[in-house]
Every structure is written in structure tokens, then in C-alpha cells.
Amino acid sequence: MANVLVFTEVHDGRVKPVTLEILGRLHGQTADVAVFGDLDAGQVAELAKHGAQSVHKLKGAGLEKYSPEGYANALSEFIKSKNYDYVFGGATSMGKDMLPRLATKFDAGLASDVVNFTFDGGVFAGTRPLFAGKCLAKVEVTGPKPHFISVRPNALGMSPNPTAGSGSAADVAVSAGDIRATIKEIIKATSTKVDLTEANIIVTGGRAMKNAENFQILDQLADVIGATVGASRAAVDSGFAPHAMQVGQTGKTVAPSLYIACGVSGAIQHLAGMRTSKVIVAINSDPDAPIFTKADYGIVGDLFQIVPIMTEEFKKLLGK
Amino acid sequence: MNIFVCVKQVPDTETKITPTGDGSFIETASIKWIMNPYDEFAVEQALLVKQLNPAATVTVLRVGSVKDTEALRTAMAMGADDAALVEAADNLDSYSIAKALKGAIQKTGKSPDLILAGKQAIDDDALQVPQILAQMLNLPSVSVIVGFELSGSALKVRREVEGGALEVYELATPCVLACNKGLNTPRYASLPGIMKAKKKPMAQYSLADVGVSESDRRVKYSQFKLPPEKPPGKKFDATDAGKQRELVSQVVGLLRTEAKII
Incomplete structure (x- = not known):
């Protein structure tokens, strides 16, 4: 049995869903959770339900907001005071930025962006995509402990941990140490939608959208089904959408439950970024578009006719 | 001002990837190698800084196999001054690569003011090396940057996070920055640039030269296979x-x- 710490980020008072995905898969290990700042009793109970034993609320001057150095310093101080074999976190913007620095403070390794894992006799082995998802490989960590692992959001799925944890929460005083790179300002995105990498449903537009204004028909569809809108590289390079919306090898890698590709031809780089979506719907006027080879449901036709009809049909289905 | 740019050579994005028979890695014989696309933004940013600071030097570093030296020659053709290559297998892990880069920087005898890299390499997609290198050199770092303003030693950079929000960081050189698409528009190498690049100095080291051995490996990959169809x-x-x-x-x-x- 391994001693595991799961580091969780908190967004709007709630722990990131990937934390619960990880906890659900740690059945048979001892799992604690660490968080910066406060967490209400309801959230602690949610963590306990998914198997968390102790919930450590790390607090100290300079930790009110994220900084790679402050968070890594404080977490390393806390981890050194315990005896963890493994430290998990989400492969989120923060996790990807901070965990490599944290692991290196222990001269330890980090297996990043794993999409599945097992513990055999208390030893971690993971699976992760490489070459933008064009292949998969087994990943193991060697060298000094603790070993660090980041997990891709939405990849494991929620699985109930049959054994609830005690979920006892306590404050822990930690020091942020020397912080040389600090956030002075956060410029909020114009969209309030869920980020592509965490979205459960994604509607993506390709080059065939023709211009930025036409993305409105995708927005309307997305509003009805609670989706986040993405774009192919061709659409981004043509100036129809910002790079933050790009799905594919040089954009975001996504794994939603439902992916609806509208006017996306399906270049190998795009397929690499979305092929692990659970169900794929493709709308394209070209019956030979490569996207159809990955689609569970392909609709050959003009997206400007099909998408509005689809929006109406979803409205009917969902009683909206 | 000593600027270092870390680049990686990766399979072209259109390459079909085939695992080797024993699953230990991928077939590399017929791959077309290119400079990692995100590293182009790092090279361009270094050259933009050099334009404003003519005394600055831009050194490009790469850890990888020698098969061809496309990435380093491209960077020098774009305008980098010199290069160093640490010869290693293409499946090295992030920790070993970062340690080799650190060793290569030390070999130059120059103290780094600015270290730039792509935010991730599109082969192992680990997003680790710049941050590990920063920690090994005890430098601050910001990753996934899409905005860069340097005045003297003061830096203001914008980092893209979830949902397209931007974190604006203030820090000072020396530091490590990992660059994202959107930061700038990489220039194309000119024909004279390509000719000149052939004569620019390129140091070559073994892993042992820069103090890295198999015991530095922290992450092991095996059982490469195609995803289920x-x-x-x-x-x-x-x-x-x-x-x-x-x-x-x-x-x-x-x-x-x-x-x-x-």
C-alpha cells in the first residue's frame, strides 16, 4: 500500500474535478489531500466520500495567489514533513507549470499527463499518450521518492471509491519562501464557458466556417447543449478564432464525452488532439473528409444548413 | 547579454508514428525531423531581444540524436550566433534533458541572462524541461507565455491559462521562459542566413561531457503501441x-x- 498525496486546486470554492477522478482510482492506497487556503466543510466531505483521509489546508504569507516558486516551496516544505511515496496533481495550467519545479526540488521524477494508471503492490504504473496521441506508452517513475504524477483532466472519469476516507481537515502553516516571479494582474477571458480541456461537450469549427461571425451558429448550438466552442488550426490560422480555442497538436488536447466537428476536414494534427473523445459527430460537405474515419456519427452536408437544424433538434430533445 | 534558446528536434507533425516491434520506442528511420514548432517562438523572441541589444549573443542548445542537425542549423539560419549539441538518444526523459542543458550552458562559460524554450515539445508532450531547468539553475520561470516586454533587466510577461485568461507576471532576468504560439511570428530563414549558418560554430558534447548518466533517468517509457482504432x-x-x-x-x-x- 502506498502513501499518496493529491494536490488539488480550488476554483470558485470547489476542488477541481480531476482531484475526485484521481481519488476514486486510489482505492487500496492511503490518500491525503493538500490545498492552498480554505475549503468549506461540504468540499471536505466530498473529498472524504472519494476516499480522502486527511485534508491539509496549507496557509502562509505570499500564498494568497499562485506563483510557481511560492507554491513549490510551500508544498515541498509540507511534503518533506510527511512520508509520501507519491504526489498526484492535475495536468492543468497550474499543475503543468508547478509540478516539474516541485519534483525537481526532490531530484525526483514526474510522469506527466497520464490518462490511466494502476498500483500493483503499491507501485505506480501509468499510461500516457505521446506524439500528440498518435501512440500510447507505459510510463514508470524511477529514482528518489516521492514520485510525482500529473493526470489529464477528464481522462480517468469519475469512479466511486468504495471506501470513504475520514476526511479530517486541519490547517498547516507553511512558508512561500523567496518568490521572484509574481502575478501582478489577471486579464480575464471574454468567455465564461468551461475550458476546452475540462469541457464535457465541445463543438468545433473548421476552415469551412468561412469567417469569425459564422461561429455564432456554433455558439447557439453550444448554448443549448452546454458545450465549449473550439476551432481547428485552419480556422485559427485564418483568423476566425483565437489560439486559445485551438484543438489539435499545436493547440489543446481534449477528451470530452461528445465532440461535434463542424466543417473540420480532420488533418492528422487535429485528430491527434481529439481522437480520445468518447463520441464524435462530424458534419462536413466532403464525404471523403478524413474526420469521418474517426466519427461515430457522420453527417455529409452543408454545415450552415445542418447546424441550425441540429440546434433545434437538441432543443426539442432537451425540452428547451 | 547572454541569451540561450533550448530547442528540440521532433518528428514532423504530419509524420505517421509506428511503434518498434519490441515496443521500446518508435521507428525513427524514415522520420522527417523538424524544429519543435513551439521552439520557433523561443528563437524568434531571442532574436527580437538581440535586435534591440546588439551586444547580446544568442546560443542555441539541443539534446538529442545527431541524425541531422536541422533544428540547430535552422535556428542559426534565422540569426542565432552559435549552437551546442549534446548527443543523446531521442527517448531521453525530461530530467536528463534539463540536466544536460544545464551542463551545456556551463560548458560555454557564460552566465545566462535569459533562457528561452518552447512550452512543450510535440514528441513526448511532457511540458517539463523549462521548469526543471529553472529549478536546477535556481532561476524564476514562467511557462506558456504569449506576451513579452523587456526593459533593462525588468520583464513583464503574459502567461496563458485555462479558458484563455492571462496572468501578467513581473520578474527580472536572469530567468527561464517557455514560449507559446501567439508570442510572435517566427521569421523565415533567408538564403544568405542559411549560407552563413553553415559556418557558425556548433559545439558537440556527449552526455558524459555534460555530467549526465543513465542514473539521472527519472521517467521510463515502454510498451509503445498505437491507440485502439x-x-x-x-x-x-x-x-x-x-x-x-x-x-x-x-x-x-x-x-x-x-x-x-x-
């Missing part, structure tokens, strides 16, 4: 406007009854 899906011809509503309604219905997703 999906069974063929259902395809509907909705080119006839009269049939569109019926077909779309059918697909939407299947998403609930068959795929159970809505």
Missing part, C-alpha cells in the same frame, strides 16, 4: 435538403438512445 461509425448523407431534418433528428436521437451521451 474505433470501429467504423454511421454515416448519413444529408446533401438533399428535403431529408436533412429527418436525418439530423435521427442522429440527435441516437446520441441519447445509442451513445447515451445527452
Whole structure:
């Protein structure tokens, strides 16, 4: 049995869903959770339900907001005071930025962006995509402990941990140490939608959208089904959408439950970024578009006719 | 001002990836190698800084196999002054690569003011090396940057996070920055640039030269395989406007009854 710490980020008072995905898969290990700042009793109970034993609320001057150095310093101080074999976190913007620095403070390794894992006799082995998802490989960590692992959001799925944890929460005083790179300002995105990498449903537009204004028909569809809108590289390079919306090898890698590709031809780089979506719907006027080879449901036709009809049909289905 | 740019050579994005028979890595014999696309933004940013600070030097570093030196020559053709290559297998892990880069920087005898790299390499997609290197050199770092303003030693950079929000960081050189698409528009190498690049100095080291051994490996990959293929899906011809509503309604219905997703 391994001693595991799961580091969780908190967004709007709630722990990131990937934390619960990880906890659900740690059945048979001892799992604690660490968080910066406060967490209400309801959230602690949610963590306990998914198997968390102790919930450590790390607090100290300079930790009110994220900084790679402050968070890594404080977490390393806390981890050194315990005896963890493994430290998990989400492969989120923060996790990807901070965990490599944290692991290196222990001269330890980090297996990043794993999409599945097992513990055999208390030893971690993971699976992760490489070459933008064009292949998969087994990943193991060697060298000094603790070993660090980041997990891709939405990849494991929620699985109930049959054994609830005690979920006892306590404050822990930690020091942020020397912080040389600090956030002075956060410029909020114009969209309030869920980020592509965490979205459960994604509607993506390709080059065939023709211009930025036409993305409105995708927005309307997305509003009805609670989706986040993405774009192919061709659409981004043509100036129809910002790079933050790009799905594919040089954009975001996504794994939603439902992916609806509208006017996306399906270049190998795009397929690499979305092929692990659970169900794929493709709308394209070209019956030979490569996207159809990955689609569970392909609709050959003009997206400007099909998408509005689809929006109406979803409205009917969902009683909206 | 000593600027270092870390680049990686990766398979072209259009390359079909085939695992080796024993699953230990991928077949590399017929791959076309290119400079990692994100590293182009790092090279460009270094050259933009050099334009404003003519005394600055730009040194490009790469850890990888020698097969060809496309990435380093491209960077020098774009305008970098010199290069160093640490010869290593293409499946080295992030920790070893970062340690080799650190060793290569030390070999130059120059103290780094600015270290730039792509935010991730599109082969192992680990997003680790710049941050590990920063920690090994005890320097601050910011990753996924899309904005860069340098005045003297003061830096203001913008980092892209979830949902397209931007974190604005203030820090000072020396530091490590990992660059994202959107930071700048990489220049193309000119013909004179390409000719000149052939004469620019390129140091070459072994892993042992820069103090890295197999015991530095922290992450092991094995059992490379292709992802499972999906069974063929259902395809509907909705080119006839009269049939569109019926077909779309059918697909939407299947998403609930068959795929159970809505």
C-alpha cells in the first residue's frame, strides 16, 4: 500500500474535478489531500466520500495567489514533513507549470499527463499518450521518492471509491519562501464557458466556417447543449478564432464525452488532439473528409444548413 | 547579454508514428525531423531581444540524436550566433534533458541572462524541461507565455491559462521562459542566413561531457503501441435538403438512445 498525496486546486470554492477522478482510482492506497487556503466543510466531505483521509489546508504569507516558486516551496516544505511515496496533481495550467519545479526540488521524477494508471503492490504504473496521441506508452517513475504524477483532466472519469476516507481537515502553516516571479494582474477571458480541456461537450469549427461571425451558429448550438466552442488550426490560422480555442497538436488536447466537428476536414494534427473523445459527430460537405474515419456519427452536408437544424433538434430533445 | 534558446528536434507533425516491434520506442528511420514548432517562438523572441541589444549573443542548445542537425542549423539560419549539441538518444526523459542543458550552458562559460524554450515539445508532450531547468539553475520561470516586454533587466510577461485568461507576471532576468504560439511570428530563414549558418560554430558534447548518466533517468517509457482504432461509425448523407431534418433528428436521437451521451 502506498502513501499518496493529491494536490488539488480550488476554483470558485470547489476542488477541481480531476482531484475526485484521481481519488476514486486510489482505492487500496492511503490518500491525503493538500490545498492552498480554505475549503468549506461540504468540499471536505466530498473529498472524504472519494476516499480522502486527511485534508491539509496549507496557509502562509505570499500564498494568497499562485506563483510557481511560492507554491513549490510551500508544498515541498509540507511534503518533506510527511512520508509520501507519491504526489498526484492535475495536468492543468497550474499543475503543468508547478509540478516539474516541485519534483525537481526532490531530484525526483514526474510522469506527466497520464490518462490511466494502476498500483500493483503499491507501485505506480501509468499510461500516457505521446506524439500528440498518435501512440500510447507505459510510463514508470524511477529514482528518489516521492514520485510525482500529473493526470489529464477528464481522462480517468469519475469512479466511486468504495471506501470513504475520514476526511479530517486541519490547517498547516507553511512558508512561500523567496518568490521572484509574481502575478501582478489577471486579464480575464471574454468567455465564461468551461475550458476546452475540462469541457464535457465541445463543438468545433473548421476552415469551412468561412469567417469569425459564422461561429455564432456554433455558439447557439453550444448554448443549448452546454458545450465549449473550439476551432481547428485552419480556422485559427485564418483568423476566425483565437489560439486559445485551438484543438489539435499545436493547440489543446481534449477528451470530452461528445465532440461535434463542424466543417473540420480532420488533418492528422487535429485528430491527434481529439481522437480520445468518447463520441464524435462530424458534419462536413466532403464525404471523403478524413474526420469521418474517426466519427461515430457522420453527417455529409452543408454545415450552415445542418447546424441550425441540429440546434433545434437538441432543443426539442432537451425540452428547451 | 547572454541569451540561450533550448530547442528540440521532433518528428514532423504530419509524420505517421509506428511503434518498434519490441515496443521500446518508435521507428525513427524514415522520420522527417523538424524544429519543435513551439521552439520557433523561443528563437524568434531571442532574436527580437538581440535586435534591440546588439551586444547580446544568442546560443542555441539541443539534446538529442545527431541524425541531422536541422533544428540547430535552422535556428542559426534565422540569426542565432552559435549552437551546442549534446548527443543523446531521442527517448531521453525530461530530467536528463534539463540536466544536460544545464551542463551545456556551463560548458560555454557564460552566465545566462535569459533562457528561452518552447512550452512543450510535440514528441513526448511532457511540458517539463523549462521548469526543471529553472529549478536546477535556481532561476524564476514562467511557462506558456504569449506576451513579452523587456526593459533593462525588468520583464513583464503574459502567461496563458485555462479558458484563455492571462496572468501578467513581473520578474527580472536572469530567468527561464517557455514560449507559446501567439508570442510572435517566427521569421523565415533567408538564403544568405542559411549560407552563413553553415559556418557558425556548433559545439558537440556527449552526455558524459555534460555530467549526465543513465542514473539521472527519472521517467521510463515502454510498451509503445498505437491507440485502439474505433470501429467504423454511421454515416448519413444529408446533401438533399428535403431529408436533412429527418436525418439530423435521427442522429440527435441516437446520441441519447445509442451513445447515451445527452
